[in-house]
Amino acid sequence: MSGIRRRHSTRPSAHRKTVPAAAGAIALALSAVAGVSAAAASPGAAPTDAATFVEAPHPAAVLADLNQARLADVISRGTSRVSIGAGRAAKDEATAERSARATAQIADAIATERAAEKVARAKARKAAAAKKAAQKAAAQLAANQADPQAVARRVMGEYGFGADQFGCLVQLWTGESDWNYTASNPSSGAYGIPQALPATKMATAGADWQTNPETQIRWGLGYIKASYGTPCGALNFWNSHYPHWY
Template sequence: MSRISVRGFAVASATAVTAVGSVVGVASGSTAQNNDAEATAGGTTLLADIPAGQQAQVQTASLTQQAETMAIAADASAKKDAEEAARKAAAETAIAKKEAAEKAAKAKEEAKERAEAKAAASRDAARDASDFAVQSSYTVAEVQAMARQMVPAGQFQCFSNIVDHESTWNYRAVNPSSGAYGLVQALPGSKMASAGADWQTNPATQIKWGLNYMNDRYGSPCGAWSFWQANHWY
């Protein structure tokens, strides 16, 4: 292989110089040996010192290495960005699943509480409408006494609050605007027929229907009273 002396520094003719101002690499299969080197005045090989025929080779090698370095850096950056995006997406998915699970658990617990309250109200009701003798008329005190025996003790005050606002314990009360009827102002009043055919004249039948309505719709009279306070209807 022929050798070219550059200011006393011997390099192989196939040597690729990767940076202007210094010789840093050699082409495949050609290696500059330490014993071929001769100290130069500045210790540096300049591009201008290389024969014109090899300068293009030097510049091409330098640009190629730079391009490869940039490509490697770009790949590493893209990989890092992709990994970060994947971690973020996984974290967001985990949070969404956790929130959905918590919401489902809360809904399940609320449904359970309503069912338990309804069952407790049903168990605690001491007497049914049929347990009371039918009269031609009833005083407010008599109607309230009936309600105390039919509505669970822990729910009576809530039941009473609703009846106070709806009818002031008048079992024949009629709303002139809507036609709602009775103690609990059923609309229409004929709904109470499901509790007894005497719904128009028997407060016990109205109490029975009203209690069932509050339990079915709100879980209990206290649930109905909470709704009433917020909306002024139930």
């Protein structure tokens, strides 16, 4: 309909927001102030009884209270966030510490295992070397026992004897023991290729003097050099004595 202005309803619609408590307090305070002022200005108005007069709060005070409440809420929320953050940080720190301990334990276990493996490999190498050395020594001993004269020819130079002395040495020890490293004189106890007397003298050349021709030969060459100078000198002395000895 034209020309008719529709009055807006003063009732709050359901979708309108509710006025905050602080704003309502401000409105109430302003309304009270307005009411008091109007009563005072109205002619013939009855004097207001002091006992029934209610002082309305000042709008600035209400606003200050509102701001203080908001600040307290902000502080409370911030404190709560800080507390939650601190809790999470502590939890993360504990988790990191447990992870670090686990990592350290794993590293220690790996290091221990590697050290054990290293020791085991070293022992295996040592055992293999010892076995190889024993096999080599056994093979050398067998060769020495099979051909004692070859041993004498090989080591004579270490005592300063040339190849010209080898023939005299062969004759000397052939007469004494026939180059038998187990030869033993039943009457005197002389033993071995050089017929050492007593036999234990040869222990100065090696603990294996009873079974190793090389040990006996080295001792015999040392004895000849010290007593006769050369194998030929020892042979000359041997030939000049009967029964033969040197």
